[in-house]
Amino acid sequence: MRPGPDVICNCLAVRQAARQLTQMYENALAGTGLRATQFSVLARLSQIEPATMQTLAEELVMDRTTLSHNLKPLERDGLVAVAVADGDQRVRQLRLTKTGMSTLKAAHQAWLRAQQKFERAFGVDEAAALRRELARAITAAS
Amino acid sequence: MRPGPDVICNCLAVRQAARQLTQMYENALAGTGLRATQFSVLARLSQIEPATMQTLAEELVMDRTTLSHNLKPLERDGLVAVAVADGDQRVRQLRLTKTGMSTLKAAHQAWLRAQQKFERAFGVDEAAALRRELARAITAAS
DNA sequence: TGACGAAAAGTGCACATGCACGCATTTAGA
DNA sequence: TCTAAATGCGTGCATGTGCACTTTTCGTCA
Numbered sequence: 001m002r003p004g005p006d007v008i009c010n011c012l013a014v015r016q017a018a019r020q021l022t023q024m025y026e027n028a029l030a031g032t033g034l035r036a037t038q039f040s041v042l043a044r045l046s047q048i049e050p051a052t053m054q055t056l057a058e059e060l061v062m063d064r065t066t067l068s069h070n071l072k073p074l075e076r077d078g079l080v081a082v083a084v085a086d087g088d089q090r091v092r093q094l095r096l097t098k099t100g101m102s103t104l105k106a107a108h109q110a111w112l113r114a115q116q117k118f119e120r121a122f123g124v125d126e127a128a129a130l131r132r133e134l135a136r137a138i139t140a141a142s
Numbered sequence: 143m144r145p146g147p148d149v150i151c152n153c154l155a156v157r158q159a160a161r162q163l164t165q166m167y168e169n170a171l172a173g174t175g176l177r178a179t180q181f182s183v184l185a186r187l188s189q190i191e192p193a194t195m196q197t198l199a200e201e202l203v204m205d206r207t208t209l210s211h212n213l214k215p216l217e218r219d220g221l222v223a224v225a226v227a228d229g230d231q232r233v234r235q236l237r238l239t240k241t242g243m244s245t246l247k248a249a250h251q252a253w254l255r256a257q258q259k260f261e262r263a264f265g266v267d268e269a270a271a272l273r274r275e276l277a278r279a280i281t282a283a284s
Numbered sequence: 285t286g287a288c289g290a291a292a293a294g295t296g297c298a299c300a301t302g303c304a305c306g307c308a309t310t311t312a313g314a
Numbered sequence: 315t316c317t318a319a320a321t322g323c324g325t326g327c328a329t330g331t332g333c334a335c336t337t338t339t340c341g342t343c344a
Binding site for chain 1: 291292293294295301302
């Protein structure tokens with residue numbers, strides 16, 4: 001998939017890169033049973049556990065309803081446990097199950113391979129700078 | 143959607159930015175009848191018309207089958223015409239219809255508003271630099 | 285305490301994304 | 315020339331994405 005001549009649309013530029021990066025990382029994740037999005041959900045959840053739907057969605061820069069959809073296969077496969085929070089019936093308490101933790105740990109190895117492969121080609125410092133600029137782009141588009 | 147502390151995954155960083163930028167541009171495109179992806183398909187097609195499926199997909203850094211799916215609503219609504227190419231029955235000849243051209247022209251105004259709004263917040267030169275880095279990221283992930 | 289607005293989350297819909305698989309056509313080689 | 319490989323596309327499936335709408339629950343205030 002060779003890019004065309006000089007994309008001038010910022011939105012298209014980011015989406016194209018997202019498609020290509022996603023393919024690379026998902027290729028590395030093949031065999032772990034996780035998609036790229038699912039890996040990021042589990043990874044982030046493991047850091048802020050227990051989390052609510054809204055909190056985890058904000059952390060992932062993801063729409064609340066999108067996270068709701070994305071949790072379906074994870075809950076179905078027993079990787080994430082969804083419980084009603086204490087004191088407020090409206091709130092969900094999201095946690096990793098033991099299976100979720102072990103799956104995440106195994107997938108982390110595969111993720112690291114993709115991460116390192118990309119950064120060898122793109123540059124470690126350049127990748128860090130790119131991530132910072134992307135974070136700034138998120139702010140600019142908010 | 144406030145981003146969490148320092149995303150270290152390049153894939154997640156790009157995907158988060160893609161989600162946020164897409165929301166901004168689609169908000170601007172609301173009323174034109176086009177989604178962000180559809181706008182980019184029409185815009186690119188207008189530059190390389192007539193194009194084949196594979197050619198247009200490569201230009202958009204998009205999987206061939208994804209473009210096939212994405213063309214469905216555009217063809218259904220009469221914005222893109224798909225014909226069999228001369229000399230090779232396997233090849234499709236993609237063209238914008240008159241409706242497609244006028245819709246693209248109208249949507250271009252809306253796109254420009256989003257583009258300028260983003261670049262006012264993010265910086266014009268910084269946006270150009272970001273697009274260049276994203277193009278390099280696509281190469282690195284290929 | 286009862287009604288009403290706010291907050292948290294779920295659901296249906298349409299489109300986005302790409303892999304696996306299959307079909308039709310073309311080309312290359314024996 | 316006839317057949318096998320290569321080429322160009324389409325389709326089914328599962329997931330990703332977010333808007334509009336709904337449901338449930340909580341807090342507030344008269």
